[in-house]
Every structure is written in C-alpha cells, then in structure tokens.
Amino acid sequence: MDEVEVEVEVKVENEVKVVVAHSERATLRVGDVFLKVDADQARLDAEVEAMALVPVPTPEILWRKPPVLALAALPGTxxxxxxxxSTGSPAAWAAAGAAIRKLHEAPLPPWPARGKPLDELTAELDAECEHLVSNDVLPAALVTRNRQVAEAALRPWTPTFTHGDLQIAHIFVDDANEVTGIIDWSEAGPGDPLYDLATFTLGHEKHLPDVITGYGTDVDLDLDVIRAWWSLRSLLVIRWLTDHGFDPFAPGCEVDVLKSRM
Known part of the structure; x- marks a missing residue:
C-alpha cells in the first residue's frame, strides 16, 4: 500500500512510450525494450531477485545499468x-488464476514482507477515511460502508510468495490462453495471497469466478476477504490519485468500486 502505479500510455514522435510514471520511478518502451528507471536501487535489486526466484514466466533481463533496468517485451496482451x-476468454482469466496459484505455492523469498503491520495499516485506513469524509471527497455513508467491508481484510494471514502489486496490466496472456509473463516485481515478498487476487480483479468483479476456477478452491479462499481488499485498497489510494492529477472518479475506477459495495 506504500505507493500506487498508474498505467498510462503516451506516444511521442520518436516512438518512445511512457507506460508507467509516478514520482519515484518510470517505465519507458522503445520498440520491444522496456526501460525501468528507478531512484531506489534496492527496489531494482529486489525486482531482479524476485524474477530469478518465481516459478512463473517473467520478462528477459537484457541489461542493467543503475538506475535503469532493460527488459524484453512480453508476447501476448x-x-x-x-x-x-476487460478482454480475454474465461479460459484466459482461469490461466491467470493458475499462474497466481503457482506463485503462491513457491517457497517464501529470503526477505521480510514489505507491507505495513496490521496496526499501522488499520491506522492508515482510518486516517484516510477521516480525510475523505471531512474534506467532502466522498459521502460519509459510502466511506462508512466500505470501512465496514474492509474490516474483513484486517486479520492475520499465513504469508505466501506474493507479487504485491498484481494489477490487471501486469499479467500477459497469449491467444492460446497461456500466461506468457508477469511484470513489475519490485513489491514482491511474503504477503497475503488474497491481496494479490483482489488487486488483479479490482474493477473486474465479474471475472473473479474464472480466476478462482484456475486458482483452485482446495485452499482457504475467503471471497469476503477479497471483496474487503477491494474496498481497503480503493479507500487508501483516492487521496494519492487526486493529489497527483489522476481521476479515481472515472467510470470503473476506485470510486465505482466503492459504490459497488453499497
């Protein structure tokens, strides 16, 4: 929850595309090469280490020259x-679920979780809810309802190897419904597996059953917790998005996610 990546795509004359940009890092695409520029060398190191450990396909590392990491483009979309x-068949969404399950079954990485302890996360959530109401960003009833829903996510969990920022734009699938790669591993580490599932399906609730079909139901899979993470994540990021010139009120985005809990 420390930061949010916002997916954008801006084409300029020299065919360089800005595909991700925020105050701490950016990703550029030049042809079939992605250049990740990160002010935090430790974060780039963590990304490279995670990609070396995970049992799922990841981009090929072409070269490294801090603060830049060059990665080959992945096939598929x-x-x-x-x-x-949303695009893709139910089989494609199920394939993504199976890949997420494979990641979660991998041995834990040899570094601590990067998320906040539960007490800090709870305090941050309460502060954001207070801000949203006191500044008339959202109606009090909407915030109160989603704070109640979010409570289910604030519980102990058994950590697994998680991606940590598994947005829908981070998994690529080909026409044969095979996962060709998963990108952006800088937040990877021990974490709540249901947070990964919630992040991937945020704003695309209708595809959650397909993802669960691929993931499997032979584990402790509480759908109420996944829904709780939708509310929690959305409440936490609205101020950041607004302050940085992005629109969480756009159709299908965070505010609509919160409204769907009503």
Missing part, C-alpha cells in the same frame, strides 16, 4: 485495465 473493458 493483458486482460484489460482498471476503468476500461
């Missing part, structure tokens, strides 16, 4: 984006 239409 994503299944959509937050606030946009």
């Amino acid at each position: 994503t299944l959509g984006r937050l606030g946009g239409p």
